[in-house]
Amino acid sequence: MAIIGIVANGPSSSLPELSDFTNVVDYWIGADRGAFMLAKKAIKMEYAIGDFDSISDQEKLEIKKYTEHYKEYPIEKDKTDLELAIDKALEKNPSRIYLFGVTGGRIDHELANIQLLYLIRKQEIQAIMVDRFNYMELTFPGTYHIKNNDHYDNISFIPFTLEVKRLTLTGFYYPLTNYDLSWGSTRCISNKLLSNSGTFSYDQGILIFIKSRNVI
Numbered sequence: 001m002a003i004i005g006i007v008a009n010g011p012s013s014s015l016p017e018l019s020d021f022t023n024v025v026d027y028w029i030g031a032d033r034g035a036f037m038l039a040k041k042a043i044k045m046e047y048a049i050g051d052f053d054s055i056s057d058q059e060k061l062e063i064k065k066y067t068e069h070y071k072e073y074p075i076e077k078d079k080t081d082l083e084l085a086i087d088k089a090l091e092k093n094p095s096r097i098y099l100f101g102v103t104g105g106r107i108d109h110e111l112a113n114i115q116l117l118y119l120i121r122k123q124e125i126q127a128i129m130v131d132r133f134n135y136m137e138l139t140f141p142g143t144y145h146i147k148n149n150d151h152y153d154n155i156s157f158i159p160f161t162l163e164v165k166r167l168t169l170t171g172f173y174y175p176l177t178n179y180d181l182s183w184g185s186t187r188c189i190s191n192k193l194l195s196n197s198g199t200f201s202y203d204q205g206i207l208i209f210i211k212s213r214n215v216i
Contacts, residue, residue: 008101015101031049
């Protein structure tokens with residue numbers, strides 16, 4: 001099953017190095033100005049989607065050079081450019097979707113984009129947001145294995161539902177066993193792995209798992 005990368009309209013200063021993902025991502029989709037960001041890096045897209053209200057005619061020509069399919073929507077529409085891009089990605093029934101350029105700008109967009117992770121995950125597709133300082137994944141109940149990443153050395157867990165039941169952290173500096181994590185709790189912020197790997201598991205609820213590094 002394919003792995004898809006979507007680049008949205010967030011600040012370019014928040015983007016990770018997209019070329020680091022070209023060997024992982026099978027298909028790229030550019031949402032609005034995210035398509036121009038891909039074109040600037042000469043990364044071929046399967047789709048460029050959006051109203052392109054922030055794109056000049058010259059930039060549109062550049063986008064079209066690097067995409068197989070260009071689809072322009074009216075500015076007044078019921079879905080954001082990112083959600084339109086996600087809809088297109090879901091048509092390919094991928095195993096994983098990476099979202100880039102979805103943080104660092106307007107907070108209303110950022111909060112809505114985090115909620116879009118649920119739209120993807122409920123289709124049984126892994127949903128991951130990545131920027132220069134954060135790697136964020138929305139998870140459902142189960143057991144997950146984590147590997148140490150020097151780039152993102154802090155690990156946090158935030159409940160997406162009112163409660164996450166029986167959360168267990170193994171191999172962490174601050175371990176937990178069958179802990180009920182409630183909405184608004186900061187108990188699971190800024191943990192670290194003790195070695196190269198660890199696990200977390202829980203039985204009920206929805207949990208956001210975040211790897212991050214400090215902003216310098």
